Amino acid sequence: MIIAIDANEANIKKRVGSNQFAFEVIWEMYKEMVDGRWPMVNKFLIFLSKKPRADFPPETDWWKYEVFGPRRFWTWTGLTRRLYRGKPKPDVLFSPSHYGPLFSPIPYVISIMDLGFLRWPEQFTKKDFYQLKYWTKWSVKRAKKIIAISEFTKRDIIKTYKINPKKITVAYPGFKKTNPPTGGEKLKVLKNKYKINGDYILYLGTLKPSKNIEGLLEAFKLLIPPLKLVIAGKKGWLYQQIFEKVRQLGLKDRVLFPGFIPDEEVPILMEGAEVFVMPSFWEGFGIPVLEAMDAGVPVVCSDRGALPEIVSDAALLVNPDKPKEIAKAIEKVLFSVSVRDKLVKGGKKRVKSFSWEKCSKIILDSVVKLAS
Numbered sequence: 001m002i003i004a005i006d007a008n009e010a011n012i013k014k015r016v017g018s019n020q021f022a023f024e025v026i027w028e029m030y031k032e033m034v035d036g037r038w039p040m041v042n043k044f045l046i047f048l049s050k051k052p053r054a055d056f057p058p059e060t061d062w063w064k065y066e067v068f069g070p071r072r073f074w075t076w077t078g079l080t081r082r083l084y085r086g087k088p089k090p091d092v093l094f095s096p097s098h099y100g101p102l103f104s105p106i107p108y109v110i111s112i113m114d115l116g117f118l119r120w121p122e123q124f125t126k127k128d129f130y131q132l133k134y135w136t137k138w139s140v141k142r143a144k145k146i147i148a149i150s151e152f153t154k155r156d157i158i159k160t161y162k163i164n165p166k167k168i169t170v171a172y173p174g175f176k177k178t179n180p181p182t183g184g185e186k187l188k189v190l191k192n193k194y195k196i197n198g199d200y201i202l203y204l205g206t207l208k209p210s211k212n213i214e215g216l217l218e219a220f221k222l223l224i225p226p227l228k229l230v231i232a233g234k235k236g237w238l239y240q241q242i243f244e245k246v247r248q249l250g251l252k253d254r255v256l257f258p259g260f261i262p263d264e265e266v267p268i269l270m271e272g273a274e275v276f277v278m279p280s281f282w283e284g285f286g287i288p289v290l291e292a293m294d295a296g297v298p299v300v301c302s303d304r305g306a307l308p309e310i311v312s313d314a315a316l317l318v319n320p321d322k323p324k325e326i327a328k329a330i331e332k333v334l335f336s337v338s339v340r341d342k343l344v345k346g347g348k349k350r351v352k353s354f355s356w357e358k359c360s361k362i363i364l365d366s367v368v369k370l371a372s
Contacts, residue, residue, distance in 0.1 A: 028360030114284025174356030208236030293347025314346035
């Protein structure tokens with residue numbers, strides 16, 4: 001059996017969301033093969049539009065990289081051509097993204113993070129929206145199997161595209177564990193690097209409208225404690241209004257934007273936070289809430305999308321449309337030792353249900369069965 005993977009989603013430097021999902025799943029599949037857990041699989045062909053990054057799994061006799069073009073519309077042009085004309089011919093294709101090839105002589109599996117782009121098209125550039133809308137619809141209809149990262153996303157796919165539920169398998173993403181503890185001197189160095197003075201509230205994620213960072217800023221303005229708000233993450237799209245909101249609210253001296261945080265620094269920054277806040281309008285999953293809970297940090301998050309499903313009762317849920325409610329929940333964590341302790345204990349227990357290894361096994365099992 002030969003399995004092909006479209007690995008372009010993972011082949012970037014600053015990985016977040018779907019990029020992180022793709023990268024971690026690919027690495028876990030590699031580890032599964034090293035451990036000899038899938039004897040029926042002879043080879044993986046990793047398809048890319050450009051040279052794999054240095055942190056990709058090393059090439060072996062059974063793990064081969066193929067780089068080909070053209071890069072423009074690669075999924076629908078280069079990939080489609082390779083599947084029909086290239087050798088060796090794989091038995092199945094796995095794509096850890098929304099997109100599959102234009103046409104395919106073999107069955108393929110795609111992965112759906114969420115369909116939030118259909119609910120708030122105004123939060124995307126026209127180019128990104130139309131690509132997501134039409135390419136996702138095309139791929140969903142033609143894929144033999146769909147991986148959803150939460151039950152919430154699965155239900156949304158069924159409702160939106162009228163898909164047979166049996167066609168969709170849920171595979172919860174994992175997260176990078178923070179043990180052993182990393183605080184102390186490392187935190188001091190990191191705070192100095194990013195000019196974080198004193199205690200802080202943390203948000204970690206892409207800067208884009210769906211994350212409701214503007215609502216978080218309004219909530220932060222209402223807080224009594226003299227804390228800093230650290231908004232960490234790379235710029236996505238339509239993010240200019242976030243910086244304008246900081247100016248309008250007069251929060252320039254209290255809000256910090258350190259930008260993209262490298263993986264090795266995330267657990268340190270998490271552990272140092274007083275509370276982690278994710279007030280998104282829509283999340284297909286929400287890996288940062290798991291990272292925060294694993295680090296022993298209480299979480300306040302939105303009651304929308306997949307977040308309630310992921311955190312269960314291990315976080316305070318809030319209406320993202322109500323900044324006052326967000327502010328009250330944050331203050332509840334800051335001022336109540338019992339609430340804080342309950343959330344930390346619940347979070348530590350909750351994260352045991354999630355791992356990249358478990359996620360990868362579910363996906364690989366679906367892919368292998370499709371090729372058998």
